[in-house]
Amino acid sequence: MRERVELIQTTMGPGRVTVCGDGDSLLAIGHGAGGQSWSKDILASRDAALERGWVVALVDQPWRVAGRKVADRPPVLDDAWVPIVESLRTTNGARRLVVAGRSAGARVACRTSSRLGADAVLCLAFPLHLPGRPAASRIDELRLPIDAGLPVRVVQGERDPFGGPDEVRAGITDPSVVVAVPGTHSISATARVREVVSTWLASLPGE
Incomplete structure (x- = not known):
């Protein structure tokens, strides 16, 4: 698989993108808050998109490029992510943009x-709440693209301590948005993830 790796400057420092594939549709995928490697579910999603003729960009946030072990706070993450994805979209001349993350x-x-004008959103292991703290829900964040009318797919581990599939479904108007797959917050059912993501991408307008 041919890849290109480049740094994109942000006000928080450089982000790193690993880009592969050809086409006029772009899937940009961001990582979680820990570790320096790409998880199996992210790589399965990448492979599903490549098979469908998409360009895929794996986006390393500046904190990870700098080698830090602790992620930046949410506003900082957002302010780094936006210019990186905007640059990717311009560079690749993408007709469609799906933003994704684990x-x-x-x-x-x-x-x-909404800031990016994305066409759809893919969520892998959406962290609805911290383990044991269901009252501190982040469902309002997930509702943002749903309420904006964007196609959304949530791939959630059946035993995720950060919020199982039924917990996520209970907080949104369309429970079909959520697909349960075997696993916990670390989703290792790569074949199933690949199938779910491929089917969902094929259902998007313009395919």
């Missing part, structure tokens, strides 16, 4: 979807 990255994708 865990904290899914929150970023939801919060910034």
